[in-house]
Amino acid sequence: MHATATEVVQQQPQTHPLPHEQGPATVVERRVAWLCAGTGVALFLVMMLLGIAMRMSQADLVGIPDAWYYRLLTLHGAGMLVGALLVMMGALWFVLRPVVEMSAKRLLWAYGGLVVGAVLVLVASLVGGFATGWTFLSPLPFHPLGGWATWATATFFVGMLLVGAGFFLYCIELFTVTTNRYGGLGGALGIPYLLGRSEQAPPPQAIAATVIALDGMIASAGGTAIVVAMLNRTIDDGVVINALWAKNLTYFWGHTIANLIIYLAAGAIYVLLPRYAGRAWKTTKPLALGWLATLLFVATAFSHHLYMDFAQPGWAQYVSMGASSAAAIPVAVVTIYTGMMLIWGSLYRWTLASTLFYLGFLGWAIGGVGAVLDSLIPVNFTLHNTLWVPAHFHTYLLLGVMMWALAFVAHLTERAAGRAAPRWVAIAVPALLVVGGYLFVGAWYAAGALGVPRRYAEHPPGTQAYDVVGSVGALLVLAGVVLFLVTTVRLLLQARGRRAETLAPERDPEPRRVLVPPVTTNAGFAVVSGLAVVCALSLLPEAVELAERSAEAHHLSHAAQFALGGLVGLGVASRLALVRPVYGGMTWWALLAVVAAPVVMLLVMTPAIYDPLEGNEPLHLLFHWGIVVLGLITGWASVRFGRASGVAIFVLSVAMGLAFAGGVGG
Amino acid sequence: MRELTYSEPQIWIAIAFVIISALLVTAFVAIGRSSRREVPFEQVKAIGYGVRTWWLVGLVTVLTVGVVVSLFMLPYSNAQEPVGAAQEIAVKGGQYYWTVAPNEVAPGRVRFSVTSADVNHGLGIYSPKGHMLGSVQAMPGYENELDIQLDEPGEYLLSCLEMCGAGHHKMHAILKVAER
Ligand code: HEM
Ligand SMILES: [Cu+2]
Numbered sequence: 001m002h003a004t005a006t007e008v009v010q011q012q013p014q015t016h017p018l019p020h021e022q023g024p025a026t027v028v029e030r031r032v033a034w035l036c037a038g039t040g041v042a043l044f045l046v047m048m049l050l051g052i053a054m055r056m057s058q059a060d061l062v063g064i065p066d067a068w069y070y071r072l073l074t075l076h077g078a079g080m081l082v083g084a085l086l087v088m089m090g091a092l093w094f095v096l097r098p099v100v101e102m103s104a105k106r107l108l109w110a111y112g113g114l115v116v117g118a119v120l121v122l123v124a125s126l127v128g129g130f131a132t133g134w135t136f137l138s139p140l141p142f143h144p145l146g147g148w149a150t151w152a153t154a155t156f157f158v159g160m161l162l163v164g165a166g167f168f169l170y171c172i173e174l175f176t177v178t179t180n181r182y183g184g185l186g187g188a189l190g191i192p193y194l195l196g197r198s199e200q201a202p203p204p205q206a207i208a209a210t211v212i213a214l215d216g217m218i219a220s221a222g223g224t225a226i227v228v229a230m231l232n233r234t235i236d237d238g239v240v241i242n243a244l245w246a247k248n249l250t251y252f253w254g255h256t257i258a259n260l261i262i263y264l265a266a267g268a269i270y271v272l273l274p275r276y277a278g279r280a281w282k283t284t285k286p287l288a289l290g291w292l293a294t295l296l297f298v299a300t301a302f303s304h305h306l307y308m309d310f311a312q313p314g315w316a317q318y319v320s321m322g323a324s325s326a327a328a329i330p331v332a333v334v335t336i337y338t339g340m341m342l343i344w345g346s347l348y349r350w351t352l353a354s355t356l357f358y359l360g361f362l363g364w365a366i367g368g369v370g371a372v373l374d375s376l377i378p379v380n381f382t383l384h385n386t387l388w389v390p391a392h393f394h395t396y397l398l399l400g401v402m403m404w405a406l407a408f409v410a411h412l413t414e415r416a417a418g419r420a421a422p423r424w425v426a427i428a429v430p431a432l433l434v435v436g437g438y439l440f441v442g443a444w445y446a447a448g449a450l451g452v453p454r455r456y457a458e459h460p461p462g463t464q465a466y467d468v469v470g471s472v473g474a475l476l477v478l479a480g481v482v483l484f485l486v487t488t489v490r491l492l493l494q495a496r497g498r499r500a501e502t503l504a505p506e507r508d509p510e511p512r513r514v515l516v517p518p519v520t521t522n523a524g525f526a527v528v529s530g531l532a533v534v535c536a537l538s539l540l541p542e543a544v545e546l547a548e549r550s551a552e553a554h555h556l557s558h559a560a561q562f563a564l565g566g567l568v569g570l571g572v573a574s575r576l577a578l579v580r581p582v583y584g585g586m587t588w589w590a591l592l593a594v595v596a597a598p599v600v601m602l603l604v605m606t607p608a609i610y611d612p613l614e615g616n617e618p619l620h621l622l623f624h625w626g627i628v629v630l631g632l633i634t635g636w637a638s639v640r641f642g643r644a645s646g647v648a649i650f651v652l653s654v655a656m657g658l659a660f661a662g663g664v665g666g
Numbered sequence: 667m668r669e670l671t672y673s674e675p676q677i678w679i680a681i682a683f684v685i686i687s688a689l690l691v692t693a694f695v696a697i698g699r700s701s702r703r704e705v706p707f708e709q710v711k712a713i714g715y716g717v718r719t720w721w722l723v724g725l726v727t728v729l730t731v732g733v734v735v736s737l738f739m740l741p742y743s744n745a746q747e748p749v750g751a752a753q754e755i756a757v758k759g760g761q762y763y764w765t766v767a768p769n770e771v772a773p774g775r776v777r778f779s780v781t782s783a784d785v786n787h788g789l790g791i792y793s794p795k796g797h798m799l800g801s802v803q804a805m806p807g808y809e810n811e812l813d814i815q816l817d818e819p820g821e822y823l824l825s826c827l828e829m830c831g832a833g834h835h836k837m838h839a840i841l842k843v844a845e846r
Contacts, residue, residue, distance in 0.1 A: 067832040133829045139806065140785040140830060145761055147832055243786065243805050279707050308788065309803045310742055310810040321736065325729040333722045340697050341714040345705025348698075362694050366687045373679055376732055378739040381800040382676055385788055385827040449680040450670045451798025453790060453827050456835035460667035 024504040036090020043083030059467030069457035070131035077134035082118040087405040091268035100177045113166025120159030128152025138246035168220035175213035179644035190288035201283040208267030221652040223253030225659040228602040236608035245663025255302040276354035277346040290330030297327035324375035352421040356407035363399025388448025417495035436476025443470035517574035518646040528571040535564035551665040559657030565631025573639035593637035598653040673797035743813040752777040759787030759804040762833035770842040782806040788827030794820025
C-alpha cells in the first residue's frame with residue numbers, strides 16, 4: 001500500500017484532513033532537493049563544530065591559538081553562508097519547478113560552483129592559514145604578517161569567485177525562466193496584476209524568485225568586480241585598490257547575498273507552510289507590492305556596514321538607514337503576518353517539520369528587530385562591530401534559516417518515509433534548538449550591549465560568564481541537531497525499500513518557446529547603434545593615448561571597448577533572432593560565455609599583463625580588440641536568455657567594467 | 667582590555683529590544699495555541715486584514731520616528747555645530763598598535779582624526795569606567811574625523827574594532843584626560 005506523507009499525517013488525531021496538493025514531486029526534484037539540502041546540512045554540522053570550538057575558546061573552556069581562531073572564523077563564516085545558500089537554493093528550486101520549467105543540469109552547475117568554491121576556501125584557511133574573516137576587506141589579504149602565503153590568498157579568491165559564479169548562474173536560471181514564462185520582467189513581478197490590468201498573477205514563489213534573482217544578479221556583478229580586483233592584486237603588487245571602494249563592493253555583495261538567503265527561504269515557505277496549515281498562500285496585491293519594495297530595499301541597504309566610515313558619502317548612509325528600516329515593512333506586514341494568518345485557527349498540523357517551520361518565523365522576527373535597531377546610525381555608533389552584530393545575524397541565520405533548513409529536510413523525510421517523526425522528538429528537537437539557540441544569541445546581545453568587540457579571539461576580563469552561557473547554549477543546539485539527524489536517518493532507513501512517497505511523472509521537457517530578443521524595435525536598434533558609436537570612440541588613437549595617463553582611465557577605456565563589442569553582439573544577434581527565431585533554452589555555451597567572458601575582461605586589467613604590450617603597437621592593438629571580442633561574445637550570448645534576462649546580463653557585464661574603473665588603479 | 671560596565675544608551679537599546687522580543691514571543695505563543703481550534707479562514711481574513719492596516723500604520727510610524735530622530739543625533743562631525751576649540755588628536759592604526767598624538771588632553775571636546783598605516787582598523791573608545799562610548803573606522807587613504815566630549819578625567823582605552831589580523835584583539839592604547 002502506498003502511504004503518502006499526507007495520508008500519514010492525516011492519521012494523526014485531532015487534525016483536519018489536508019485538503020489539497022501535497023504537490024507530488026518528480027524523481028528529479030526529489031534528488032535535487034536532497035542533494036542541496038544534504039550538502040548544506042553537512043556543511044552546517046561541520047561549521048557548527050568549528051563555531052562551538054571558537055565560542056568555547058572565548059570562554060576559556062578549550063584553548064585555540066589566536067592565529068587558528070581567526071582561520072576558523074573565516075572558514076565558519078564563509079562555510080555557513082554557502083551551506084545556508086545551498087539548502088535554500090534547493091528549497092526554492094524544489095517549489096518553483098512545478099510551476100516553471102527549470103533544468104536540473106543547470107542547477108548542478110551552480111551547485112558545483114558553490115561546493116568547489118567552499119572546498120577551496122576550506123583549503124585556503126585550514127591549510128594555507130588564510131584568516132581575514134569572510135569579508136576579506138582590502139588590503140588585509142595582502143598584509144598577512146607571515147600568517148599565510150600568496151597561494152592561500154589566490155586559492156581563497158578563486159574559491160569566492162566560484163561561489164559567486166555558482167550563485168550568479170542560479171539567479172540567471174531563475175530570472176530567465178520566470179521572465180520568459182510570465183511575459184517579461186513586469187509580468188513576473190506581477191505588475192499588470194497590481195495595476196488591475198490582469199486578473200492573473202504569478203504564484204508567490206515565482207514573484208519571490210524574480211526579485212531574488214534580480215537582486216542576486218546585481219549583487220553578483222559587484223561581487224565579481226571586487227573578487228577579480230583582489231585576484232589582480234594577488235597576481236600583481238602594482239595594483240592599487242581603493243579601500244573605501246573595496247569595502248563598498250564587499251558589502252554590496254556580501255551583505256546582499258547573506259540577506260537574500262532568508263528571502264530564498266521565504267519563497268519556499270510560501271509553498272511548504274500551506275501544506276501543514278491546509279490553507280493556500282496566494283498572490284495578493286500587498287504581496288506583489290511587498291516584493292517590489294523588497295527589490296529596492298535589499299539592493300540599497302548594504303551601506304549600513306559603512307556607517308562608521310565617515311568618508312562614505314552622506315547620502316549613501318541616509319539611503320541605507322531608510323532602506324534598512326523600510327525593508328522590515330514587507331517582511332513584517334506581508335510575509336510574516338500572512339504566515340501567521342494562515343496558521344491562526346487552522347488546526348495546524350504540528351509535526352517535526354511544521355514546528356520548525358513555525359519557529360523559524362520567530363528567529364526572523366527577533367533577528368530583524370536586532371538588525372533594525374542597529375541600522376539606526378546613533379545606535380550603530382555604540383554597537384558597531386560589537387557582539388551585538390553576530391547576535392542579531394545568528395538570530396535570523398541560526399534560529400531562522402537553519403531552523404527552516406532542518407524543517408525542509410524533515411519535510412522531505414516525512415514525505416519519503418510516509419510518516420512523521422515520533423512525537424517526543426518533534427518536541428525535544430525544537431525545544432533544544434529554541435532554548436539553546438536563544439541562550440546562545442542572548443549571551444551575545446548582552447555582551448554586545450556591554451561593548452565587547454566581535455571577532456576577538458580573547459574577550460575582556462570579567463566577560464567570561466557570557467561566553468560560558470553562550471557555549472552551553474551552543475552545545476544544546478548541537479544536541480538538538482544531532483537528535484534531529486539521528487531521527488531523520490532512522491526514518492529514512494526504515495522507509496527503505498518501501499515506496500512511501502507517490503512521485504509525479506517527470507515533467508515535460510522545456511517547451512521550445514520562441515524567445516523575444518533584447519532588441520526588437522527600430523528605435524531600439526537605433527539606440528544600440530548610437531551607443532556603439534560612442535563606445536567606438538575609445539578605439540581612436542587619441543582616446544587610446546588619453547587612456548594611458550592613468551590606470552583608472554585605462555580601465556574606463558576597456559569598459560567602453562567591452563561595451564562596444566557587447567552592443568554589436570547584442571544588436572546583431574537580436575536582428576538575426578527576428579529573422580530566424582531563437583527558441584527557448586539556455587545553452588551551456590551561452591551560460592559559460594556570459595559568466596566567463598566578463599571575468600576574463602576584468603582579469604586582464606592587470607598592469608603586469610598589459611604593460612609589456614604597451615611598447616609593441618600591434619600586440620597592444622590586438623589586446624584592445626581582444627576586449628572588444630570578449631564583449632561581443634557576452635552580448636551575442638545574452639540574446640539566448642530572452643529580453644529581460646538578456647538585457648540584465650549584458651548591462652551588468654558592462655557595469656562590472658565600469659565599477660572596476662571606479663576603484664582599481666596601479 | 668579592561669573590565670567593562672553597562673552604560674547609556676546601550677541599556678535603553680537593550681531594554682527596547684527585550685520588550686519588543688517579549689511581545690513577539692507572546693504573539694507567537696498565542697498564534698500557536700490558536701491553531702488548536704478551528705476558525706474559518708474567511709473569518710480570520712475579515713479580522714486579520716483589519717488588524718493588518720493598523721499594524722502597518724503603527725510600524726511605519728515607529729520606524730519613521732526612529733529614522734527621523736536618528737538624523738538629529740548623528741555622530742558625523744560635519745552634521746554637528748562647529749565646536750570651536752576642540753582639541754585635535756591624530757590617531758593612526760597599524761598592525762597591531764595605535765599612535766595617538768597627543769596622548770594626553772584636557773577634559774572637554776576633542777576631535778579624533780583617524781587613519782591607518784596599513785589595513786582597516788576601527789577605533790573603539792572606552793571611558794575610564796569601561797563604558798563603550800562609540801567608534802569610528804580607521805581606513806587607509808582616508809581621514810575620518812570624530813568629535814566627542816570627554817569630560818571625565820582618567821585613562822580612556824582605545825581598542826581596535828575592525829578585524830586586522832591575528833593580533834586584532836591585542837591592539838589597544840591609552841588616552842589620558844587630565845584632571846580639571
Ligand atoms: C550553534 C551554531 C553556531 C555557533 C556555535 C556559531 C559560532 C560562531 C562564533 C563563535 C562566531 C564568531 C563570533 C565573533 O567572535 O565575532 C561566529 C561568526 C559567524 N557565524 Fe556562526 N555559529 C553558529 C551558527 C551559524 C549559522 C547557522 C550561520 C549561518 C547560516 C553562521 C554564520 C556566521 C557568520 C557569517 C559569522 C561571521 C564570521 C566573521 O566574523 O567573519 N553561524 N559564529
Ligand atoms: Cu583590529
